[in-house]
Amino acid sequence: MEQQQLLHFCDSKHPLVYRPDYRGGGTCCGCQESVYGPIYWCKEGECPWYCHHISCAEVPLGLHHPLHPLHPLILFDEKTGYLEKEKSRCQVCNESRKEYTYRCYRCDFNLHMKCAVLQLEAEFHDHPLTPFWRWITFTCDICGKEGKGAPNVCLPCGFCIHRRCASFPRRVKVVRHRHPLHITHSSLELRESDSRFCQLCVQKVDTRYGLYYCSKCDFVAHLNCAIDERNREDINLLELKDGENEDEELDQSVESAAAYKVKKIKVGEDGTEIATEIEHFSHEHDLKLTDEEVHNNEKCDGCIRAIFPPFYSCANCSFFLHKSCANLPMQKRNPLHRHPLTLLPKPFSWRNSFWCDACFELSSGFVYRCYECDFYLDVQCSLVPEILTHEGHKHQLILSSTSFEQSCSSCGDRRNLVFRCTTCEFALDFKCATLPQTARFKQHEHPFALSYTAEDDSGEYYCDICEEERNPNHWYYYCADCIYPAHPKCILGESPYIK
Numbered sequence: 001m002e003q004q005q006l007l008h009f010c011d012s013k014h015p016l017v018y019r020p021d022y023r024g025g026g027t028c029c030g031c032q033e034s035v036y037g038p039i040y041w042c043k044e045g046e047c048p049w050y051c052h053h054i055s056c057a058e059v060p061l062g063l064h065h066p067l068h069p070l071h072p073l074i075l076f077d078e079k080t081g082y083l084e085k086e087k088s089r090c091q092v093c094n095e096s097r098k099e100y101t102y103r104c105y106r107c108d109f110n111l112h113m114k115c116a117v118l119q120l121e122a123e124f125h126d127h128p129l130t131p132f133w134r135w136i137t138f139t140c141d142i143c144g145k146e147g148k149g150a151p152n153v154c155l156p157c158g159f160c161i162h163r164r165c166a167s168f169p170r171r172v173k174v175v176r177h178r179h180p181l182h183i184t185h186s187s188l189e190l191r192e193s194d195s196r197f198c199q200l201c202v203q204k205v206d207t208r209y210g211l212y213y214c215s216k217c218d219f220v221a222h223l224n225c226a227i228d229e230r231n232r233e234d235i236n237l238l239e240l241k242d243g244e245n246e247d248e249e250l251d252q253s254v255e256s257a258a259a260y261k262v263k264k265i266k267v268g269e270d271g272t273e274i275a276t277e278i279e280h281f282s283h284e285h286d287l288k289l290t291d292e293e294v295h296n297n298e299k300c301d302g303c304i305r306a307i308f309p310p311f312y313s314c315a316n317c318s319f320f321l322h323k324s325c326a327n328l329p330m331q332k333r334n335p336l337h338r339h340p341l342t343l344l345p346k347p348f349s350w351r352n353s354f355w356c357d358a359c360f361e362l363s364s365g366f367v368y369r370c371y372e373c374d375f376y377l378d379v380q381c382s383l384v385p386e387i388l389t390h391e392g393h394k395h396q397l398i399l400s401s402t403s404f405e406q407s408c409s410s411c412g413d414r415r416n417l418v419f420r421c422t423t424c425e426f427a428l429d430f431k432c433a434t435l436p437q438t439a440r441f442k443q444h445e446h447p448f449a450l451s452y453t454a455e456d457d458s459g460e461y462y463c464d465i466c467e468e469e470r471n472p473n474h475w476y477y478y479c480a481d482c483i484y485p486a487h488p489k490c491i492l493g494e495s496p497y498i499k
Contacts, residue, residue, distance in 0.1 A: 016040040016050075016057060029077075030056030030100045031114055033167065056100070059113055063102060066118075066133050067091065067150075068109045073102035075113070090115050092131075092150050093163055115163055120152050122166040124183040127154045129166060140165055142185055143223065144209035159185075165210070165223075172212060172226050173233040176200060176335045176386060176399070177219050181212035181226055200225040202400035202420035230401060234338045256329040259343065260287075278312060280326055282345035282366065283319050287312035287326070297440060300325055303379040304365040304497040305436060325366065325379060332368065335386050335399060336417070337375050341368035347376065353498060356381055358417060359430035363497040378497065380434045388419045388433060392452040392475060395423045397433075408432055410452075410475045411488075432475060439477055441465075441491050444484075448477035448491055455485055465490035 022039040030052050041051035062074050068091075077100055089096050092115040100113040120129040129152040138151045142165040151160045171180045176199065196205045200221045205211055212226040213219065225231060263286055264277035276289045282301070291309040298307045298318070302325030312321045330343050336358055344367050347354040353364045358381035368377040388397040392410065397419035400406065405414035409425075410432035418427040438447045454461060454472040461470040465486045470476055477491040478484065 016042055016052065018054075022051065026051050028053045028056050030059070032097060032099050056113070059100070063116065065102070065111065065116060067111065068104055068107065071104045071106055071109075073104050073109070073111060073116070075100055075102055092116075094149060120163070120166050122152075122161075122168075123170040124168060124185075125154060125157075125159065125166075127156055127159075129154050129159070129161070131163075132160075140209075142166075142168065142210035144206050168210070168223055168227065173235050174200065174212075174221065174226055174231045175233050175333070175338050176231065177214060177217070177221075179214045179216055179219075181214050181219065181221060183210060183223070184213050185210040196220050197398075197422050198222045198225050199398070200228075200231050200400075201402045202398045202422060203402070225401075228401075228403070230338065232338060256331040259328060259330050260326060278326065280312070280321065281330075282321075283314060285314045285316045285319070287314055287319070287321060289323070294320070299499050300365075301499065302326070302328065302366045304363055304499050305380065306440075328366065328379065328382075332382070334368065334377060334382055336377065336381075336401075337370055337373070339370045339372055339375075341370055341375070341377060341382075343367075344369055354378075356430075358384075359434060360415075361431060361497055362495050364499050365497060381430050384430065384433055388428070390419075390428065390433065391437075392432075392450075393421060393426050393428070395421045395426070397421055397426070397428055400427070409473070412471065412474060435475070435488060436492075439491050441477075441486070444479065444482075446479045446481045448479050448484075448486065450488075451476055451478040451485075455483075461485070463487045463490055 017040065018038070019041055020038045022035060022037060022041065026035050027033070028035045029050055035051050035053060038054055039051045040054065040057040059075065062072050064072055090101065090110050090112045092111060097112065102111045102113065102116050103109065118131065120131070122129055132151050132153050135149055136151065137146065137148050138160050139145070140147050140162045141159055142161045147162050152163055152166055153160045168183055171182045173180050196207055197203065198205050198221050199219055203222070205220055205222060210223050212221045212223060260278040260280040262275045262278055264275070265273050266276050268274050274289070278287050280287055289310060289312055293309065294307050298320050299305060300307050300311065300320050300322045302321050307320045307322065310323045312323065312326050313319065328343055331340050333340055346352050346364070347367050347369065353362055354367050354376045355362055356378040357376050359378065361378070363378045366379050368382050369375065386399045390397060400418050400420040402416055405416055406418045406420070406427050407414050408418060408429040409427050411429070413429055413431070415429045418429050419433060420427050435450055437450050440447050452475055455478060461472045462468065463470050463486045464484050470485065470487065475488065477486050477488055
């Protein structure tokens with residue numbers, strides 16, 4: 001059967017070919033939004049990225065528009081638009097984007113292809129939206145922000161929104177929740193609550209405007225947080241029919257093979273089987289289980305933390321592995337990333353180390369990696385739960401991912417990923433959340449304990465190692481026997497997780 005073809009106005013070299021079931025997840029060259037399903041694309045080897053939604057490929061080359069009745073508007077592509085960035089600013093949204101644009105060259109009048117439509121369908125609203133062709137100041141009923149321009153209105157509902165807000169999908173699936181989230185722009189659907197927080201960024205939500213919501217779990221998320229690529233599950237919800245799996249969990253579990261083979265087993269006092277000797281994928285020799293203490297400050301080769309029983313060790317070389325690290329799954333999902341992560345004994349780098357994308361510390365231990373995104377996560381950060389209870393703070397802390405940086409209350413560093421408290425302004429980054437509770441320093445006789453409040457009310461606080469001043473609000477290590485306070489970096493060193 002001959003394939004349907006289209007000669008497109010901005011690509012005279014190759015015709016575009018109709019494809020009914022595209023699954024590549026590319027970007028439409030017309031509207032710059034993601035493409036999934038039926039498309040027109042260039043199947044020639046030199047430009048397979050060139051694809052369009054059906055509607056974007058078939059737009060008219062020229063039109064008469066009520067906003068500019070004097071002259072016809074001619075369609076031109078995003079390459080021309082970006083060469084004349086300031087001139088191609090859209091008269092409706094007042095933005096310059098890589099989107100096909102209708103233009104009157106005589107009057108320097110421009111309309112983005114999406115802004116030029118005379119009637120708009122929003123996936124989350126029952127009625128079509130009509131542009132109000134007058135420039136006014138209004139508050140968008142979806143995002144809650146003030147807009148200046150031509151809003152899109154639904155006259156039966158008294159509904160008024162930005163054009164860009166009409167593109168929000170009706171439902172999304174985020175990595176950190178097991179059910180799909182549905183968009184709502186009515187606070188009537190929400191349960192009564194004194195204050196609401198987005199479960200993704202842990203910032204307050206104004207329930208008078210649009211948000212994503214799971215009614216089964218009372219889970220709330222900002223619109224932009226839910227559609228952020230870092231938070232969205234890599235799943236096509238368009239393949240689910242209306243009503244299908246609406247309230248059911250979408251199974252995104254990852255089948256994972258065991259990281260080791262059992263060589264010897266003993267039966268414990270409670271009748272459970274204990275693997276006493278294993279062949280672990282990370283080491284060439286068999287490892288034996290031991291409950292003995294280690295006195296020479298050895299570190300686990302998995303998490304690069306101090307080794308403690310029970311652990312596996314190699315009789316032939318200095319290789320140690322906590323029992324918990326030996327049991328790590330070969331593949332897992334993590335709330336910090338949208339794709340499954342694979343466990344590797346060492347990263348593929350010339351120095352056999354990597355920077356963790358959660359705590360930003362250098363490590364030479366086991367790593368969870370996403371090959372598609374080149375995302376790295378060390379063992380310790382992979383085990384931190386989304387809702388954290390920490391000795392350093394009296395309230396629960398919730399994982400917060402934002403586009404802006406937040407200050408860690410423990411060290412003062414600014415990060416996009418922190419654990420936030422909804423009761424007070426406390427925040428904790430991954431580096432501080434994973435600090436060891438106790439640590440040793442060179443030849444010092446006693447271990448140091450992680451401390452969270454100033455040791456006295458003297459008003460003078462110094463590190464006894466570097467002799468520089470300490471911030472009394474920041475965490476530190478302390479030897480109570482010797483009255484010896486020190487910065488965490490002075491106790492642990494510059495690269496504490498390199499073995």
